[in-house]
Structure formats: structure tokens, C-alpha cells
Amino acid sequence: MKTDNHQSADADLACRVPEPYRDDIELIRLDNESVSVRINREISKEPEFISWFAGLRRAGLKPLPPEFVMKSELGQVGLANTHDVEAGISGAQREVRRMFRDVISMSASDIHVHLDRRQGSRIRTRINGLLYTIREPDFEEGGTLLSTMVESMCDTKSQGYNPRVAQDGRVKPEFLADMNLYAARYSHRPTDDGGVFAVMRLIEDDRGRTRTLQSLGYQPEHEAAVEEIELTSQGLIGLCGTTGSGKSTTQRVLASRWLARNNGQVSLQTQEAPIEGLILGAVQCAVNTDNLSLHQAGEAWAGSVVMSMRLDPDGIYTGEARDYASAYAALETSVSGHPGWFGLHCTYPLDALTRMRNWGIDARELANPTYFRGLIAQSLVNTLCPSCALPWSEALKRQLIPASHQTLAKRMFNTDELEQLRFRNPDGCGKCTKQLLGTAINQGISGRTIVAEIVRPDRHIMKSWLEEGSFVARRLWLQAGGFSRGQHLRRLLLAGQTDLVMATEHMDPDEDRDFRECA
Known part of the structure; x- marks a missing residue:
């Protein structure tokens, strides 16, 4: 028995x-x-x-x-x-976990909590890039939720919850053990009239999920460019884009490709502030710059580079470059002869060089083509539900295309091409519309995909950037046959995969026109 x-x-x-x-x-x-x-x-x-x-x-x-x-x-x-996880935790902690579970079931990326006495408080979650209100707590109830997180569910240096100062932390792993999350980060800052705005960034656990460039939305032209870049054994690959554009995910995919290509028989070490997600097979190390002065943060990054070199690396993955210290740390890995990967907030690939120069790095160093293998810029756009997406004529009839977008579409596409366009059905259908805590979400949307361009900066492009700036250098790249993000988006639009109106919230669909007219 x-x-x-x-x-x-x-x-x-x-x-x-x-x-x-x-x-x-x-x-x-x-x-x-x-x-x-x-x-x-x-x-x-x-x-x-x-x-x-x-x-x-x-x-x-x-x-x-x-x-x-x-x-x-x-x-x-x-x-x-x-x-097992909920044994012994408080009712308030259980309520926070319930909220996490509900939104994670819909692949949410963030939770926003805005406590405001004048406008009313609300909790929203971001799904496929769009924010949906899921609760409207009173001010005190919302404050209890945030104080529970800061004081008992987060690793933080702060002494208790204080809505009058900015605070951040990381949700303790034991509270996420059953949620398919790698991590969750918490940040808040005070707002006017004694309010507070908090965001919880939810980082998915990628274990058991195989991501490829193709699955992210990269096109055959992109994959060919990446394969050419990967023929070079040293230098940086930079991922550029705005907040929430999926840079970190693509960075990890590229680093994982390098590990797989070498059969895992290489040492990939990371230096990240903070660690954004799991890279299977890598040694991931955090650079702690929390609450440090600029000088102290610089010393932390410099120390990270020195320590990495002592630990016999074959490749070094720098997370996001946010300032001179982190950007120079990334550059140092390239100067030392290693392959490297980093991320940076900007719109176009060559703007990464401009930002690093603006932070104080010598432009002549940045213009050395041996230091950068490739620069990639990406955005995320919503993909349409194929079951209920509306054709041009129907969207016009329902007045879903503003006059300005009609003008743009007629400038970009001929009559036959206009009929190939598809637009979001705001009512959705049974295939796309979901319910989250009584709120209808995802109407007319099936997910998101990447729009990207990849520049391999050769000596001609670098010389142009150094002498004439990133605009002229990008024009040179386009004239040489570069596959632009505008061309990528046009392909998606003509395939009926995305909506012209929604896409303009992320980029100008006809942005290459400016470069052509200046040629």
C-alpha cells in the first residue's frame, strides 16, 4: 500500500x-x-x-x-x-497572481496600472501592441495592489512602497513558477495630484518554443542578408527599433543561431542590464547599474568587459545600449575581435551609429566597417484576421479609411493593387475575437509580424555616414539595391496581411519616397 x-x-x-x-x-x-x-x-x-x-x-x-x-x-x-505556489500566500498576492494568469493566457506583454483621483483609476494590459482596460479599481484598491507587489512580491532595494518616488524591481521567481514567464519587471513613477503610474513588463519563457527569423516575419531577402553577415566571424550585429518592437527577441534568435551553427561548442557570455530573456546555452550575467551615478554605471560596464575577457569568451552578447557606457562596452567586444550582439532604440539601422556618436564615442571608430557586421531595424505591425478582413471597397463604404489614408493609398498603389488591400474589421468575428475578464479583445487581429531592413555597412556606406550623415548613407544603401522596410511593408499590404491605417501608427508606408526625391 x-x-x-x-x-x-x-x-x-x-x-x-x-x-x-x-x-x-x-x-x-x-x-x-x-x-x-x-x-x-x-x-x-x-x-x-x-x-x-x-x-x-x-x-x-x-x-x-x-x-x-x-x-x-x-x-x-x-x-x-x-x-503548491499559492500555499501560504496572502489574499492580495493571490489577486495579483490571478491578474497575471488572466492576461498571460492572452499573450499579454505588459500590465499598466494608472491610479488617478481626477480621471479615475484603471488597469490595462497590452496584447498584440494594443492596450485594453480590464479593471477600474478605486484609488485605494489600486494602491493596495501596488504596495503588495513592491513590499512582498518584488526584489527591490527600496524600503517599502512609496508612490511619491520612482521605484522599480523584479517579481520574485516563486510567484511566477507556474505562469510560463521567464521574468516580470515592475516600475512606477509618481504622477500629478498624488497619482502613480506603474508598468509590469511580462517576459515570456521561451523554453520549448523554437523561434526562427522566418517565424518572426523576416523575408527571404533578410535571411540571405543575415547569412552573408554571419560569414564574418567578428564584429557587432545591432538590433534597432522603438520600445516594444521585439528587438530583444530577435537578438536572442540571432545569438542562438550562432550557438547552433557552432554545435554549442562555444562560450557565449552576456552582459545585460537587466537580463531580458533566456538564451539557452549562454552564460547570462547582469550588470547592476540600479541607483548608480553615471560615473559608477560607467565603471560597472567597464568592469563587466574586463571580467568577460578573463572568462574565455567566444562571443559576447550585450543587452540594450542606453548610454555611452553600455554602448562603448558593446563596441569593446568588437574591437577585441569577438562576435557580438547589442540592441539600441532608433528608427533606421544607420541611426545606431549616430546615437552612439551623440553619446560621445569617436565617430572615426564607429565608421570602421570591421567593427559592425550588420545593423538591423525592425518594427512590429498588426496582422489581420483572414476570416473577416475587409477589402478596399467595403472599408470605404464603412468609412474606415480616413481621407488622408485614401490619398496615401492612391499615391502608392494603382487601381488593381487597391483592391488587393485589406483592412481591419472592428467588429471582429468568431475566429479572432476573444474575451478577457468581460472585455472583448483582438477584434479583427490575428497577431503581429515584423517589418525590417538590414544594412551591412561596407566602407562606402561608412564613409558616407561619416562625411554626410545617416540620411545620405541610407540613400546610398537604397540605390545599391537595399531591401527597405518600406518595401517589406508594401509586400505585406499587397498580400492583405496588414492594414494601411494601422501600419501608419508605426511607420510611414511611403517613407522611401523622401529618399528617392532627394537622390
């Missing part, structure tokens, strides 16, 4: 989702016996799945009737022992 301990161990083992199905099963332990299971309907008849599900009962568990759903509806994967 099995003891309670043995039965518990059997149950824990049974709840471990088999590796091939980590992306297909969402399992939650409700208590010691009951489990809730949501399953990708495509695997419901597979013998391996049927055997695993039967094993839950053999282990003494009582699974609720399984819910078979589309794979895209699954929000949590792998082992999710909610009962």
Missing part, C-alpha cells in the same frame, strides 16, 4: 507534461487531487496523449472534463502546480 508521500510523488510525476506536448497542454493543479486540463484539439486522438491523460487517474488524481481548444488559445504550458 502506498503512503501519502508516495501518492503525492506519483501525482507530481504524472502532472509533468511530456516534452513533445509542452506547447499543446495547459495543466493547473487546483488542489491535491483535482486538475484542470486544456488541450490542443489536434492531439486529442494521439495514443501518447491518451496514455498520458489516463496516467493522471492512475496516479490518484481527479481531472476535470478536459477542454479541447485551438492551440492559439493555450496560454500556459508544461507543469503548472498552482496549488
Whole structure:
């Protein structure tokens, strides 16, 4: 006869989702016996799945009737022992975790909490780049939620929750153990009239998920450019874009390609402030610059470079370059002869050089083509639900295309091409519209994809940048046959994958026109 301990161990083992199905099963332990299971309907008849599900009962568990759903509806994967995680935590902490679970199930990237006595408080979450209101707490209730996070759920140097000063921290891993998150970062700052604005950045755990350039939305021209860049064994690859453009994800994909190409028999070391996500096979190290002066932060980055060189690296991955110290740390990895990767906020690839120069790095160093293998700029645009997207004529009839966008479209496309365009249906349909805490989301949207351009800066481009600036250098690159992000977006528009009106919120679809007219 099995003891309670043995039965518990059997149950824990049974709840471990088999590796091939980590992306297909969402399992939650409700208590010691009951489990809730949501399953990708495509695997419901597979013998391996049927055997695993039967094993839950053999282990003494009582699974609720399984819910078979589309794979895209699954929000949590792998082992999710909610009962174990929530044992011993407070009601307020449990409420925070419930909010996290709800939004993560819809692949949210951020949670915004704005406490405002005059306008009213609200909690919003960002899904596919758009913000949706999910709650409207009163001011005191919202304050309790934030103080719970800062004082008991975050690693922070602050002494308690203080809405009158800026604070930040990282949610403790034990509160995220069953949520398919690598990490969650917390930041807030005071607003007018005693209010506070807080953002929680949710960083997905990529384990068990294979990302490629193609799956992110990169085109064959981009992949060919990357393969050419990767023929060079040293120098930096820079990822450029605005906040929330997916730079860190693409950085990690490129670094992972390098590891795979070398069969994992190389040492990739990172220096990040903070660490943005997991890179399987890398040694990831944080550079702690929190609450440091500019001088102290500079010393921290310089020390990181020195330490990395002592630890026998084959490649060095610098996270985001935000200032002189972090940018120069990235450059030093290239000068030392190593391949490297870094990210930076700017619009066009060559603007990365301009920002680094503006921070104080010698322009003559930056113009050395051997220091930069490639510069990549990307944006994210929404993709349309193919089941309910509207053609040009129908969108016009429903007055969904503003006059300015009609003028733009007629300038960019001929009559036949206009009929190939598709626009978002604001009502959505059964295939795209989801419900989150009583709020309809994703109407007319299927997800997001990348719009990008890749520059391999040769000596001619670098000379042009140094002498005439990034605008003229980009024009030179376009004249030499560069595949621009404008061309990429045009391809997506003509394929009916994205909406011209929505795309203009992220970039000018006809931006190459300025460069052509100045030629």
C-alpha cells in the first residue's frame, strides 16, 4: 500500500507534461487531487496523449472534463502546480497572481496600472501592441495592489512602497513558477495630484518554443542578408527599433543561431542590464547599474568587459545600449575581435551609429566597417484576421479609411493593387475575437509580424555616414539595391496581411519616397 508521500510523488510525476506536448497542454493543479486540463484539439486522438491523460487517474488524481481548444488559445504550458505556489500566500498576492494568469493566457506583454483621483483609476494590459482596460479599481484598491507587489512580491532595494518616488524591481521567481514567464519587471513613477503610474513588463519563457527569423516575419531577402553577415566571424550585429518592437527577441534568435551553427561548442557570455530573456546555452550575467551615478554605471560596464575577457569568451552578447557606457562596452567586444550582439532604440539601422556618436564615442571608430557586421531595424505591425478582413471597397463604404489614408493609398498603389488591400474589421468575428475578464479583445487581429531592413555597412556606406550623415548613407544603401522596410511593408499590404491605417501608427508606408526625391 502506498503512503501519502508516495501518492503525492506519483501525482507530481504524472502532472509533468511530456516534452513533445509542452506547447499543446495547459495543466493547473487546483488542489491535491483535482486538475484542470486544456488541450490542443489536434492531439486529442494521439495514443501518447491518451496514455498520458489516463496516467493522471492512475496516479490518484481527479481531472476535470478536459477542454479541447485551438492551440492559439493555450496560454500556459508544461507543469503548472498552482496549488503548491499559492500555499501560504496572502489574499492580495493571490489577486495579483490571478491578474497575471488572466492576461498571460492572452499573450499579454505588459500590465499598466494608472491610479488617478481626477480621471479615475484603471488597469490595462497590452496584447498584440494594443492596450485594453480590464479593471477600474478605486484609488485605494489600486494602491493596495501596488504596495503588495513592491513590499512582498518584488526584489527591490527600496524600503517599502512609496508612490511619491520612482521605484522599480523584479517579481520574485516563486510567484511566477507556474505562469510560463521567464521574468516580470515592475516600475512606477509618481504622477500629478498624488497619482502613480506603474508598468509590469511580462517576459515570456521561451523554453520549448523554437523561434526562427522566418517565424518572426523576416523575408527571404533578410535571411540571405543575415547569412552573408554571419560569414564574418567578428564584429557587432545591432538590433534597432522603438520600445516594444521585439528587438530583444530577435537578438536572442540571432545569438542562438550562432550557438547552433557552432554545435554549442562555444562560450557565449552576456552582459545585460537587466537580463531580458533566456538564451539557452549562454552564460547570462547582469550588470547592476540600479541607483548608480553615471560615473559608477560607467565603471560597472567597464568592469563587466574586463571580467568577460578573463572568462574565455567566444562571443559576447550585450543587452540594450542606453548610454555611452553600455554602448562603448558593446563596441569593446568588437574591437577585441569577438562576435557580438547589442540592441539600441532608433528608427533606421544607420541611426545606431549616430546615437552612439551623440553619446560621445569617436565617430572615426564607429565608421570602421570591421567593427559592425550588420545593423538591423525592425518594427512590429498588426496582422489581420483572414476570416473577416475587409477589402478596399467595403472599408470605404464603412468609412474606415480616413481621407488622408485614401490619398496615401492612391499615391502608392494603382487601381488593381487597391483592391488587393485589406483592412481591419472592428467588429471582429468568431475566429479572432476573444474575451478577457468581460472585455472583448483582438477584434479583427490575428497577431503581429515584423517589418525590417538590414544594412551591412561596407566602407562606402561608412564613409558616407561619416562625411554626410545617416540620411545620405541610407540613400546610398537604397540605390545599391537595399531591401527597405518600406518595401517589406508594401509586400505585406499587397498580400492583405496588414492594414494601411494601422501600419501608419508605426511607420510611414511611403517613407522611401523622401529618399528617392532627394537622390
